[in-house]
Amino acid sequence: MSQWASICPAARLPVERGVAALLDGEQVAVFRTADNRFHAVSNFDPFSGAMVISRGIVGSRGDRPTVASPIYKQVFDLETGQCLDDSAVRLEVHPVRVLDGMVQVALGAQALSA
Amino acid sequence: MTRKTLVVIGHGMVGHRLVELAVERGLVDAEDPGGWDVVVHAAESVPAYDRVGLSSWFRGTTAEELCLVPDGFFDHPALDLRLSDPVVAVDVAARTVTSSCGTVTPYDALVLATGSTAFVPPVPGATGPGRFVYRTLDDLEQIRAAAQGARSGAVIGGGLLGLEAADALRSLGLDTTVVEFAPRLMPVQVDEAGGQALRRLVEDLGVWVRTSAATQVIEQTDAGLRMVFAEGDPLDVDLVVFSAGIRPDDALARRTGLMTAERGGVLVDEACLASAPDVYAVGECASAAGRCWGLVAPGYAQAEIVVDRLLGGERTFTGADLSTRLKLMGIDVASFGDAHALTPGALELVYADPVAGVYAKLVVTDDARHLLGGILVGDASAYPVLRPLTGTDVVLPGSPADLLLPRRDGAPAGLGASTLPATAQVCSCRAVSKAEICTAVSDGGCRDVAGVKACTGAGTVCGSCVGLVKDLVKDELAGLGVAMSTALCEHFELSRAGMFEVVRVKGIRTWSQLLAEHGRGRGCDICKPTAASILASLDSGYVLDGERGGLQDTNDHMLANLQKDGTYSVVPRIPGGEVTPEHLIVIGEVARDFSLYTKITGGQRIDLFGARVEQLPLIWRRLVDAGMESGHAYGKSLRTVKSCVGQTWCRFGVQDSTSLAIELELRYRGLRSPHKVKMGVSGCARECAEARSKDFGVIATESGWNLYVGGNGGFRPRHADLFLQDVDTATLVRTIDRVLMLYVFTADRLQRTAPWIEAMEGGLDHLRAVVLDDSLGLCAELDAAMTRHVATYSDEWADTLADPDRLARFTSFVNAPDEPDPSIAFVRERGQIRPARSDEKGPALVAGPVLEVVRA
Ligand code: SRM
Ligand SMILES: Cc1cc2nc3c(=O)[nH]c(=O)nc-3n(C[C@H](O)[C@H](O)[C@H](O)COP(=O)(O)OP(=O)(O)OC[C@H]3O[C@@H](n4cnc5c(N)ncnc54)[C@H](O)[C@@H]3O)c2cc1C
Ligand code: SF4
Ligand code: FES
Numbered sequence: 001m002s003q004w005a006s007i008c009p010a011a012r013l014p015v016e017r018g019v020a021a022l023l024d025g026e027q028v029a030v031f032r033t034a035d036n037r038f039h040a041v042s043n044f045d046p047f048s049g050a051m052v053i054s055r056g057i058v059g060s061r062g063d064r065p066t067v068a069s070p071i072y073k074q075v076f077d078l079e080t081g082q083c084l085d086d087s088a089v090r091l092e093v094h095p096v097r098v099l100d101g102m103v104q105v106a107l108g109a110q111a112l113s114a
Numbered sequence: 115m116t117r118k119t120l121v122v123i124g125h126g127m128v129g130h131r132l133v134e135l136a137v138e139r140g141l142v143d144a145e146d147p148g149g150w151d152v153v154v155h156a157a158e159s160v161p162a163y164d165r166v167g168l169s170s171w172f173r174g175t176t177a178e179e180l181c182l183v184p185d186g187f188f189d190h191p192a193l194d195l196r197l198s199d200p201v202v203a204v205d206v207a208a209r210t211v212t213s214s215c216g217t218v219t220p221y222d223a224l225v226l227a228t229g230s231t232a233f234v235p236p237v238p239g240a241t242g243p244g245r246f247v248y249r250t251l252d253d254l255e256q257i258r259a260a261a262q263g264a265r266s267g268a269v270i271g272g273g274l275l276g277l278e279a280a281d282a283l284r285s286l287g288l289d290t291t292v293v294e295f296a297p298r299l300m301p302v303q304v305d306e307a308g309g310q311a312l313r314r315l316v317e318d319l320g321v322w323v324r325t326s327a328a329t330q331v332i333e334q335t336d337a338g339l340r341m342v343f344a345e346g347d348p349l350d351v352d353l354v355v356f357s358a359g360i361r362p363d364d365a366l367a368r369r370t371g372l373m374t375a376e377r378g379g380v381l382v383d384e385a386c387l388a389s390a391p392d393v394y395a396v397g398e399c400a401s402a403a404g405r406c407w408g409l410v411a412p413g414y415a416q417a418e419i420v421v422d423r424l425l426g427g428e429r430t431f432t433g434a435d436l437s438t439r440l441k442l443m444g445i446d447v448a449s450f451g452d453a454h455a456l457t458p459g460a461l462e463l464v465y466a467d468p469v470a471g472v473y474a475k476l477v478v479t480d481d482a483r484h485l486l487g488g489i490l491v492g493d494a495s496a497y498p499v500l501r502p503l504t505g506t507d508v509v510l511p512g513s514p515a516d517l518l519l520p521r522r523d524g525a526p527a528g529l530g531a532s533t534l535p536a537t538a539q540v541c542s543c544r545a546v547s548k549a550e551i552c553t554a555v556s557d558g559g560c561r562d563v564a565g566v567k568a569c570t571g572a573g574t575v576c577g578s579c580v581g582l583v584k585d586l587v588k589d590e591l592a593g594l595g596v597a598m599s600t601a602l603c604e605h606f607e608l609s610r611a612g613m614f615e616v617v618r619v620k621g622i623r624t625w626s627q628l629l630a631e632h633g634r635g636r637g638c639d640i641c642k643p644t645a646a647s648i649l650a651s652l653d654s655g656y657v658l659d660g661e662r663g664g665l666q667d668t669n670d671h672m673l674a675n676l677q678k679d680g681t682y683s684v685v686p687r688i689p690g691g692e693v694t695p696e697h698l699i700v701i702g703e704v705a706r707d708f709s710l711y712t713k714i715t716g717g718q719r720i721d722l723f724g725a726r727v728e729q730l731p732l733i734w735r736r737l738v739d740a741g742m743e744s745g746h747a748y749g750k751s752l753r754t755v756k757s758c759v760g761q762t763w764c765r766f767g768v769q770d771s772t773s774l775a776i777e778l779e780l781r782y783r784g785l786r787s788p789h790k791v792k793m794g795v796s797g798c799a800r801e802c803a804e805a806r807s808k809d810f811g812v813i814a815t816e817s818g819w820n821l822y823v824g825g826n827g828g829f830r831p832r833h834a835d836l837f838l839q840d841v842d843t844a845t846l847v848r849t850i851d852r853v854l855m856l857y858v859f860t861a862d863r864l865q866r867t868a869p870w871i872e873a874m875e876g877g878l879d880h881l882r883a884v885v886l887d888d889s890l891g892l893c894a895e896l897d898a899a900m901t902r903h904v905a906t907y908s909d910e911w912a913d914t915l916a917d918p919d920r921l922a923r924f925t926s927f928v929n930a931p932d933e934p935d936p937s938i939a940f941v942r943e944r945g946q947i948r949p950a951r952s953d954e955k956g957p958a959l960v961a962g963p964v965l966e967v968v969r970a
Contacts, residue, residue: 006929007928007929008928012922012928013928014663014664014923015661016636016661016664017663019927019928020926020927020928020935021927021928021929021930022926022929022930022933022936023929025936027927027935027937030928033636034636046184046185048678049176049178049179049679049952050678050679050680050937051680051935051938052676052680055668055671055672055676056639057638057639057642057643057664057665057667058636058664059605059635059637059638059639059642060605060635060636060637060638061604061635061638062604062635065636066638068638068639070667070668070671070676071668071676071678073639075638075639085564085568086184088134088184088186088187089184089185090185090186
């Protein structure tokens with residue numbers, strides 16, 4: 001069962017920065033990187049408890065695309081959600097795609113197999 | 115092969131460390147058919163938390179922040195945490211445990227990690243309402259609840275924990291007394307004289323101390339509780355906290371028939387094995403190497419042993435270091451090694467300064483060549499260096515007395531990281547030796563403290579060893595011939611000054627060009643903001659346009675200051691601290707209409723906290739319409755120019771300090787720099803503006819101004835040095851222009867002016883030569899750069915309001931731009947909002963800022 005939800009036109013996403021989206025009460029941080037890829041992770045910063053991941057600086061560590069929490073600056077892998085400064089911490093990752101110029105995010109992992 | 119089950123009883127600090135290690139070392143690999151599953155039974159209702167840091171809960175650290183378990187940790191398929199489900203019985207023959215809800219779990223290995231319980235002396239009246247212990251989060255919640263409406267409290271026990279508890283009661287506003295049975299405070303750690311020094315320091319803080327006091331009975335009276343002592347007057351209080359020691363929690367072990375030590379605790383051997391097959395005990399419930407260890411480090415060491423054994427290793431536990439350092443109520447106390455000089459022939463060296471509140475004692479061998487232990491009260495800054503030397507064969511340098519005399523930089527003379535032997539334990543919490551740290555640098559490729567922390571664990575528990583770790587990393591890198599790299603990060607080999615230089619000389623104007631020509635990868639939270647700041651210093655323009663918007667750091671990104679809960683603060687500019695009543699009213703109205711927490715800052719302005727992203731433009735609109743601007747409390751840029759009232763009103767003033775402060779603030783506002791810049795102007799030598807604690811300080815003289823540079827408050831305070839004397843305003847301003855611009859051109863990232871000048875070859879004389887005699891031929895360029903800045907300054911908040919594209923950034927959600935972030939919650943305190951703590955975020959307490967009046 002697919003649960004793709006459109007959040008905004010792709011052109012509305014700044015390059016190399018994020019935005020927050022609200023889906024069914026859940027907060028998702030959506031990013032578009034310089035290579036025109038899209039990533040969606042939870043907006044919840046596990047280190048501060050604030051909903052701020054979307055406001056972090058995007059970049060890379062080695063070959064991994066990353067976002068740094070704007071509060072205490074821990075760095076997360078945008079593709080896997082893995083925190084690269086603390087192996088025990090990981091952000092939830094959501095599937096994201098662009099369809100007819102709209103950015104769509106799916107909540108919950110089952111959408112992957114849909 | 116079948117999978118095996120490890121059952122852990124108790125999810126405290128040590129129990130959790132054991133589970134963490136089991137994962138880290140690959141014991142619980144979920145994929146391995148012969149791997150282990152771990153079932154953890156916890157009596158408490160919350161997962162393991164930092165009991166060592168428990169008291170910080172009273173200072174606002176939340177239960178979530180204390181939690182030791184990262185989110186998602188127990189999602190691991192091989193881990194199972196059962197909260198509020200204590201084990202009630204163990205059957206060592208059947209190899210099963212039974213929990214309170216009746217579940218029976220078979221085990222292949224069992225670990226008891228039940229910790230200890232607070233000891234309550236058998237005094238009549240010791241239990242009942244108003245009487246508490248100090249061990250769990252639950253205890254603290256009860257104490258806080260009871261303290262509401264109470265006026266006074268007593269702590270029974272003047273040891274380490276008792277003093278922590280007393281500090282907690284004091285912070286709850288109670289008139290607090292510490293009652294100690296022994297003749298001095300902290301009798302286990304410090305000696306008589308140290309105890310006296312400590313007592314004076316504690317009393318100076320307003321906590322009463324009663325030593326040699328044996329509590330005989332606690333009576334319930336109409337007014338509260340009355341403590342009656344063997345001698346002296348009784349004490350009437352509203353509540354009593356027991357902190358008279360701990361007892362190993364070995365009740366379950368006793369019921370199981372495991373052997374226990376005479377003084378309590380599950381008796382274990384060097385492998386931490388108890389008296390039944392495959393049953394281990396670790397942490398405070400275990401009696402290992404002849405005793406129970408009431409600190410977390412030995413428990414962590416035991417957890418290591420058990421995991422090693424389960425993996426087939428042979429490691430043993432033979433004892434641990436009982437050194438402690440404690441910092442509470444601002445009092446620094448440390449005790450290490452043979453603090454009481456019990457070693458035969460030991461000599462004691464004592465240094466005491468009752469006025470400064472400092473007492474230090476070192477215990478050395480009979481030939482005064484080796485350190486055996488010591489006690490430091492009032493100033494324990496030498497502890498991180500002294501502790502690892504304790505009990506080693508390192509020969510002390512020079513006269514041991516040198517070690518005791520206080521130094522300004524903390525570390526005693528002649529003793530540094532380099533004197534430590536390779537085996538010295540640098541981090542006692544995680545048992546990391548100097549050799550391990552050095553190897554992490556030389557072979558492990560670690561290049562900074564963060565790397566060493568991640569790779570060895572050193573410095574991650576109590577943090578007291580971090581300074582020493584840093585010294586070791588520096589020494590080790592130097593030894594490898596690797597100068598501490600000046601590269602900004604993995605994306606740029608350039609230092610900040612180097613980056614500034616290429617941007618300036620080549621006229622680079624975009625990040626893409628800079629990255630393509632001088633960097634690699636895609637950048638990060640270090641190089642991007644640095645580049646953003648440099649691009650802004652060299653060509654002032656709107657900082658959020660196009661590509662530059664993506665580079666900005668946390669606060670610059672939204673032109674306001676991000677707070678811990680995701681809201682922002684706005685600090686309207688109040689140049690020189692002068693404000694008209696009308697503007698003051700506008701600020702008040704904005705604060706009221708947006709329900710913002712309002713506070714006078716240390717920089718002569720007013721900070722408004724708790725604004726949501728989408729409210730920022732509405733707030734700026736109100737300020738701009740009233741002829742004001744928001745201000746830079748963010749950005750590495752000019753903060754405030756603090757003024758005194760000066761000649762205009764003050765009977766001592768000799769120049770118009772307020773006007774000059776306003777002129778300087780308006781001149782330099784918005785200039786992006788390597789770190790923040792602060793200034794101050796005082797109207798006479800009385801110095802009410804504290805100008806000498808600023809980066810640039812100006813003090814009026816009969817004939818003009820004196821200029822001071824390089825002052826700093828903050829982490830390492832420093833008074834500014836006299837740079838120019840008795841100059842007129844024009845000379846003064848031109849000189850500040852040049853020094854400031856030179857700082858922008860050449861300082862390191864996040865280097866304030868004080869360390870910049872200190873690191874400058876030739877120091878102040880060199881600086882004078884450059885900006886006054888133009889020794890480098892740079893002045894024309896510095897002047898031009900400042901002229902351009904002043905001419906092109908533009909109010910970035912008004913510029914945002916004027917452009918709908920720019921405003922689009924200031925929305926909460928891209929798909930619901932006006933929907934307030936539902937996670938933000940406030941409670942009211944003293945008539946204003948403050949962020950709700952996580953334990954308060956229930957629906958009843960949520961009170962979002964009400965937007966009563968918003969102008970369209
Ligand atoms: C609001 C204020 C405290 C207050 O309630 O009074 C404050 C608040 C902050 N200070 Fe400060 N400092 C404030 C006056 C000071 C002062 C006193 C002064 O300026 O007279 C100092 C010591 C003087 C100095 O800077 O030399 C001061 C030394 C620091 C430091 C340490 C700097 C250092 O060199 O060691 C930091 C950390 C940093 O900048 O890296 C800091 C950082 C901060 C930050 C920016 C931390 C952060 O990133 O969130 C705080 C954010 C403010 C906000 O969100 O609005 N704050 N801070 C004061 C704002 C004054 C103003 O109107 O601009
Ligand atoms: C206020 C305070 C300050 C401290 N400061 C320091 C310090 O500065 N430095 C230092 O080294 N140490 C300090 N300590 C001591 C340190 O906290 C302990 O050494 C450490 O917590 C011991 O860990 P543990 O896992 O053995 O026991 P605990 O952390 O006490 O955990 C034991 C857990 O087992 C649970 N349990 C008990 N019985 C059962 C059962 N039958 N079934 C399931 N669960 C059970 C308990 O509820 C508890 O949660 C401090 C302690 C306190 C209270
Ligand atoms: S510094 Fe001098 S002029 Fe300024 S307020 Fe103080 S006493 Fe008056
Ligand atoms: S000594 Fe406590 S963290 Fe290193």
